[in-house]
Amino acid sequence: MYKKSIKYNSKFLIPFVEGIKYYGSNEIEHGLGTMIVINEEGDILTCKHVAQEFIINDRLREKYSSIIKEISKCKNASEKREVEKKYNLTNSSIVLTNINLPFDVNKDFEIEIKLHEYLDIAIIKFKGIKFKVDNYPIFAKNIPEQGQSVCKLGFAFPEYSCFEYSEEKKNIVIKDDVVFHFPLFPMDGIVTRLVMDEKGKTSMFETSSPGIRGQSGGPVFSPEGIIYGIQSYTKQLDLNFDVDMNVKRGIEERKVSYTPFINLGVSISSLEIIKFLDENNIKYESK
Numbered sequence: 001m002y003k004k005s006i007k008y009n010s011k012f013l014i015p016f017v018e019g020i021k022y023y024g025s026n027e028i029e030h031g032l033g034t035m036i037v038i039n040e041e042g043d044i045l046t047c048k049h050v051a052q053e054f055i056i057n058d059r060l061r062e063k064y065s066s067i068i069k070e071i072s073k074c075k076n077a078s079e080k081r082e083v084e085k086k087y088n089l090t091n092s093s094i095v096l097t098n099i100n101l102p103f104d105v106n107k108d109f110e111i112e113i114k115l116h117e118y119l120d121i122a123i124i125k126f127k128g129i130k131f132k133v134d135n136y137p138i139f140a141k142n143i144p145e146q147g148q149s150v151c152k153l154g155f156a157f158p159e160y161s162c163f164e165y166s167e168e169k170k171n172i173v174i175k176d177d178v179v180f181h182f183p184l185f186p187m188d189g190i191v192t193r194l195v196m197d198e199k200g201k202t203s204m205f206e207t208s209s210p211g212i213r214g215q216s217g218g219p220v221f222s223p224e225g226i227i228y229g230i231q232s233y234t235k236q237l238d239l240n241f242d243v244d245m246n247v248k249r250g251i252e253e254r255k256v257s258y259t260p261f262i263n264l265g266v267s268i269s270s271l272e273i274i275k276f277l278d279e280n281n282i283k284y285e286s287k
Contacts, residue, residue, distance in 0.1 A: 002151045005225035006186050011134045012037040013218065015155040015182040016050055018057075019163030019172045021096040023089045026165040028172060032182070032214035034154035035124070036230070039283040042131045044124035045273065046217035047232055051113050051122035057097045061171070063087075064096045068170055098163060098172035101126075114280050118198060120232040121268050123280055137219060137227050139270040139286045144205055144228045148191045152211060152231050152265060154218025156185040185212060195266055203272045210234040210263035220267045226287055229267035236261040 016033030033050040037043070067087055074080040089095070110127040144150060162178040165171075189209030197203045207220065211231040219227045243258040270286075277284050 001149070001223050002186060002188060005221055005223055006151065006153060006184075008135060008225045009137065009153055009219050009221055009227070010184050012136055013153065013155070013184065014044070014131070016046065016053070016217070017100040017160075017162070017180075017182075018053060019098040019100070020094055021165055021172055022091060023084075023093040023095045024091050026167070028163040028165055030158045030161060030163060032155045032158050033216050034214065034218035034231075036137055036217065036219060037131045037133050038277070039136055041283065042126060042129055043282050044126065045137075045230065045277075046122055046124065047230065047268075048115050048120045048122045050217045051115065051124055053097065053099060054111060054113060054124075057099050060094070060096055065170070067095065096165075096172055098174075100162065100174060116272075116276055119203060119268055119272055119276075121230065121273060121276055123277070123282060136285055138225065139274055139284060140222070140226045140228045141271070141274070141286050143194065143202070143269050143271055144191045144222075146191055146193065148222070148228075149188065150191060150207060150220050150222060150228060151186050151188040152207070152209065152215055152218055152220045152267070153184055153186045154212070154215030154231060155182050156212035156214035157183075158214065159183060185215065187212065187215075189265070192264065203269050204232065204266055205229060205269060206235075207265040207267065209265055211265040211267075220265075227270055229269050230273065232266050232268050234263055234265055236263055 014035045016035050018031040020029040036045040038045050070083045112125040114123040159181045162174050163172050164175050166173045187209045189207045191205050192208050193206045194202045195204035195206050211234045215231045218231050220229045221227045239260045241260050246253050247256050
């Protein structure tokens with residue numbers, strides 16, 4: 001059903017690739033996001049929480065530099081703990097990130113980001129960068145109906161390991177001779193409900209399929225390939241089907257405890273996307 005539309009919509013998708021370092025560990029977590037090339041000018045549409053990583057990246061680098069300098073001056077473990085307390089550092093604290101753009105750019109490229117006032121959408125302009133894509137997205141002029149079949153597409157399940165931490169540079173760097181592989185992951189479902197935003201406006205819709213990590217910013221489209229929105233987040237609803245019982249596994253009896261949840265995707269409607277693009281004078285196609 002979605003074979004042709006997946007092929008069409010995959011042409012204008014770009015992976016957002018990020019390395020993440022936590023305090024106290026040099027092991028790097030690899031993350032993904034999805035960005036949509038909207039037009040021949042290279043304007044990008046994605047989620048606000050993806051676009052904000054560019055801003056956070058610069059802030060963390062500056063902050064991490066200060067932390068490293070202060071810790072290097074510590075004379076004992078007690079002084080080090082005071083620095084950690086000052087910056088609220090724990091093993092779950094993200095202290096450094098590095099964003100890699102998987103296309104040919106200069107290191108000193110300029111970027112302009114336009115964030116929606118409250119919805120999870122953003123426009124990114126990479127100045128001086130040309131994107132080679134075969135076609136561009138077509139946004140729907142109407143909100144999808146309940147029960148309508150849709151598919152979401154994005155860069156989920158990272159199959160690469162390109163980042164490492166350099167003690168010498170005190171930074172996350174890209175490994176030498178890395179082969180990048182960014183397979184797209186589609187997932188279909190139906191529209192379950194329309195969703196209101198914080199201002200009481202129906203600006204989002206819910207799908208029976210969740211959004212997988214990495215699909216944020218990716219298109220949600222019909223079998224014909226028309227985009228009805230972009231994946232924003234996944235929410236979990238309690239099914240209230242708690243299980244606490246003894247079961248047989250072969251000849252053994254085991255106790256099983258299980259609290260199931262249903263995972264549902266939430267997408268920003270194309271109507272809100274179109275409005276946001278118009279407000280920022282961004283060229284796009286619609287139907």
